[in-house]
Amino acid sequence: MAIATRRRLPALLSRRNGASPDKAVEGTARLGRRTKHLVKRLRPGDVAVIDHVNIDRIAAEELIATGVHAVLNASPSSDGRYPNAGPLLLVRAGISLVDVADADPFELLGEGERVKVAAGIVSSAGREVLRGRELSSVELELQLDEQRLRVDEALAEFAENTVAHVRGETDLLTGSVEFPSTRASFRDRHVLIVVRGEHHRRDLKALRAYIRDVRPLVVAVDGGADGALEAGLKPDVILGDMDSASDEALRCGAELVVHAYPDGRGAPGRERLVELGLDHTVLPAAGTSEDVAMLMAYEKGAALIVSVGAHFNLIEFLDRKRGGMSSTFLTRLRIGEKLVDAKGVSRLYNPSSPFGPIVLFLAAFAILLAIVVITSPALSDLFDLVWLKIRIWLGL
Numbered sequence: 001m002a003i004a005t006r007r008r009l010p011a012l013l014s015r016r017n018g019a020s021p022d023k024a025v026e027g028t029a030r031l032g033r034r035t036k037h038l039v040k041r042l043r044p045g046d047v048a049v050i051d052h053v054n055i056d057r058i059a060a061e062e063l064i065a066t067g068v069h070a071v072l073n074a075s076p077s078s079d080g081r082y083p084n085a086g087p088l089l090l091v092r093a094g095i096s097l098v099d100v101a102d103a104d105p106f107e108l109l110g111e112g113e114r115v116k117v118a119a120g121i122v123s124s125a126g127r128e129v130l131r132g133r134e135l136s137s138v139e140l141e142l143q144l145d146e147q148r149l150r151v152d153e154a155l156a157e158f159a160e161n162t163v164a165h166v167r168g169e170t171d172l173l174t175g176s177v178e179f180p181s182t183r184a185s186f187r188d189r190h191v192l193i194v195v196r197g198e199h200h201r202r203d204l205k206a207l208r209a210y211i212r213d214v215r216p217l218v219v220a221v222d223g224g225a226d227g228a229l230e231a232g233l234k235p236d237v238i239l240g241d242m243d244s245a246s247d248e249a250l251r252c253g254a255e256l257v258v259h260a261y262p263d264g265r266g267a268p269g270r271e272r273l274v275e276l277g278l279d280h281t282v283l284p285a286a287g288t289s290e291d292v293a294m295l296m297a298y299e300k301g302a303a304l305i306v307s308v309g310a311h312f313n314l315i316e317f318l319d320r321k322r323g324g325m326s327s328t329f330l331t332r333l334r335i336g337e338k339l340v341d342a343k344g345v346s347r348l349y350n351p352s353s354p355f356g357p358i359v360l361f362l363a364a365f366a367i368l369l370a371i372v373v374i375t376s377p378a379l380s381d382l383f384d385l386v387w388l389k390i391r392i393w394l395g396l
Helices: 003-020 057-066 086-092 137-149 151-169 200-206 208-215 226-229 270-278 287-299 313-318 328-339 342-348 356-375 379-394
Strands: 024-031 047-050 070-073 096-098 114-118 121-124 126-129 190-195 217-221 237-241 255-260 281-285 302-308 339-341
Touching: 024 070, 057 086, 057 096, 086 096, 086 137, 114 200, 190 200, 190 226, 190 287, 200 208, 200 226, 200 342, 217 226, 217 287, 237 287, 255 270, 270 313, 287 302, 287 328, 302 328, 328 339, 339 342
Parallel strands: 024 047, 047 070, 070 096, 190 217, 190 302, 217 237, 237 255, 255 281, 302 339
Antiparallel strands: 024 114, 114 121, 121 126
């Protein structure tokens, strides 16, 4: 089937190119090698210049939300190692996606420069600056189908890489990580872990009733703090390397915990917090910030841990380029049944209607009143008199 797909690809692409010419788009070039930082500066109509191997779904959704007209990628948008839907999402959203392999757009284009993108050719002030390969939806769909057929190869590589890293991160399983004391109490409470992940905004909306009734402790992982604030939630704790959360989120009053390497080094967010004058603590631990946040909630006695935007399947792990997922494996193994995904909570949690008891009370009161009126002659005569006056007043 994969061979048939490859044979059909040239014919389908030539048919597409013959049916409709490539569109030309213009916009202001905005440069940023890290997509998650660049999206904060992008405006509708811009041309995003990135350096992102295998554009993941989260990055694609954030780029689409900014309203950019085109994306120029200095790296392969999909290198074929695993099923990667990010590039296809961009193209389906009407965004021109161009892979630039033979030139460095960061050297040839300037920040704020007005550019035109047409059929993979990028020009400025009427002259060609560079050219690349514009990706089509047909090509990306066929490539995605082929990658799905070979996902077993990615699985084998994933498993081998994970096993190779397990020995270095066994502290997560043995519980030897020393978590800092916090003002927020985790004991016997539901804890909501908010990660900047796929559909995290949608999942937070689906959990509104649960959050309103249960009022869980909110722990945001780095950029997840902004997602929580957008949903009207104030994080109680923000944990991570602090490179994705906005200044506004960091100043929201939450306790700040900087995740560092096990030996204490490599805490880039610490300098940023010092510059902002914000109090914080440093937590040395192996693994990802997402996993450390879940383990902290578990070790501090949380009754239930609900994750929003976390990674729960192989494709999501590969999509985030996290081959050595030993920390995630060990974290799930240690936490066990206390960890629940937001999607599961939203499907199982059926909040009671606040109007139900009121309606039931009014119905019972009406029935009781009717019984009293019927069984009491004096009240029955009074009711007939009131009803007569109402009919006269209404002209009936």
